[in-house]
Amino acid sequence: MKKKISITTSCWNERENIPLFYERCLKVMAEFPQYDVEFVISDNLSTDGTRDVLRELAAKDPRVKVIFNANNFGHIRSPYNAFLNATGDAVVIMCSDLQEPPEVIRDFLKKWEEGYKVVAGVRSGTDNHGITEVFRNIYYWLLEKLAENLGSLPGVPAD
Structure with a gap:
């Protein structure tokens, strides 16, 4: 039986982007x-x-699979809801507005195949300055610390 990759996203008023997102993800998965x-x-x-x-x-x-929320749950809870409803052996969380190119899925899957349990992309070369840059750096620092200590979390294998 083949392993399954779940590609999850949330959206709000993305009529133009959803078909592009879907097609570009399919093109990557064809590889x-x-x-x-x-x-x-x-x-x-x-x-x-x-x-x-x-x-x-x-x-x-x-x-x-589509989840039609009764309310706008925002950019944190809505992707989490999609994640919770994924049934794949690996879950890829993407933005439907194409801020992240779906082609990065290729790199994520290659790292997963190498044995990594968690693979995260880091956005570089942005125009963020000031407080946005500070919060972005804090976020990536926390993400790095979480990844370093993932094996010490309850329910997560140490390997």
């Missing part, structure tokens, strides 16, 4: 025929037609 793929998309009460696009996508591809 990894040894895996099955599922998409778990959590919609935050979009009002621009995104929900119709998602319904059409799910109707044509049974690998697409």
Whole structure:
């Protein structure tokens, strides 16, 4: 049985981006025929037609699961909800607005195949300055510390 990769995202008013996101992810996953793929998309009460696009996508591809939230749960809880509904052996969390190119999935999967339990991308070369830069650096520092100590967390294998 093939292992499954879950690609998760959340969206709010991303009617134009969702088809591009989906197609670009599919193109990357075509390079990894040894895996099955599922998409778990959590919609935050979009009002621009995104929900119709998602319904059409799910109707044509049974690998697409859509969660239609009753409220806008924001950029933290909504992706977490998608993550909780993923059934894959590995979960990739992406932004549907294409801030991160779906092509990075290729690099993530290669690292996962090397045995890494957690793979995270670091955005570089941004135009962030001032307080945004400070918070971004704190976030990446915390992410690094979490990764270093992942084996000491309850329920996470130490290897």
